[in-house]
Amino acid sequence: xxxxxxxTPAGPIDAVLEVPNGSxxxxxxxxxxxxxxxxxxxxxRRFADRGYVALAPDLYTRGGVRKCVTGVFRAxxxxxxxAIDDLLAARDFLAEHESVTGKVGIVGFCMGGGFxxxxxxxGFDASxxxxxxxxxxxxxxxxxxxxxxxxYGKNDPTLIGAGKKVEKVLAxxxxxxxxxxYPGASHGFANALPDGAAGKFVKITGxxxxxxxxxxxFARVFSFFGEHLH
Numbered sequence: 001x002x003x004x005x006x007x008t009p010a011g012p013i014d015a016v017l018e019v020p021n022g023s024x025x026x027x028x029x030x031x032x033x034x035x036x037x038x039x040x041x042x043x044x045r046r047f048a049d050r051g052y053v054a055l056a057p058d059l060y061t062r063g064g065v066r067k068c069v070t071g072v073f074r075a076x077x078x079x080x081x082x083a084i085d086d087l088l089a090a091r092d093f094l095a096e097h098e099s100v101t102g103k104v105g106i107v108g109f110c111m112g113g114g115f116x117x118x119x120x121x122x123g124f125d126a127s128x129x130x131x132x133x134x135x136x137x138x139x140x141x142x143x144x145x146x147x148x149x150x151x152y153g154k155n156d157p158t159l160i161g162a163g164k165k166v167e168k169v170l171a172x173x174x175x176x177x178x179x180x181x182y183p184g185a186s187h188g189f190a191n192a193l194p195d196g197a198a199g200k201f202v203k204i205t206g207x208x209x210x211x212x213x214x215x216x217x218f219a220r221v222f223s224f225f226g227e228h229l230h
């Protein structure tokens with residue numbers, strides 16, 4: 001693991017870079033609303049262990065969670081802004097990295113899953129949104145999208161029916177996809193909750209890690225990426 005800086009149009013941002021033994025495709029890992037936590041770092045390591053050069057940029061570099069979260073969500077909902085420029089710069093960083101074989105995917109969780117969906121037509125070769133917020137005007141937004149493997153929780157109160165909606169759009173557009181909604185899982189089922197009050201609150205709501213569903217979702221992502229990034 002290496003803590004590095006990535007140059008972006010708005011200046012450098014912090015990031016974690018995980019490089020496998022040898023070369024492989026690149027993957028941008030987009031963190032959830034909690035930020036670049038140990039969980040995100042572990043996910044980057046998981047991808048590196050499977051042969052991917054994994055880069056997890058910190059979208060809160062310029063002021064931490066409290067100062068940056070509103071602006072990052074504004075970029076997500078408005079479909080433009082500094083956070084999007086940061087992620088495209090992360091894509092370009094990987095595309096130019098000496099260990100990357102050429103193709104670059106994107107993986108995102110919660111807030112990051114929204115970005116993974118939104119940016120699927122923006123120069124990535126495969127996208128894996130986990131319970132990502134559905135973009136506005138989704139039919140237009142996903143024009144020209146790369147192949148998408150998406151995962152949702154059936155008990156997620158924030159994204160009711162999202163999986164079916166995304167699958168319908170992708171099928172209509174003829175975009176390669178694998179969309180699955182998991183019974184018994186809610187929002188954040190593939191993320192370990194952070195310590196502290198915020199993590200405890202989320203756990204009370206029934207959200208957070210569900211091992212069986214999470215491992216199945218990651219297995220689907222690795223299978224899908226194996227087909228579309230290699």
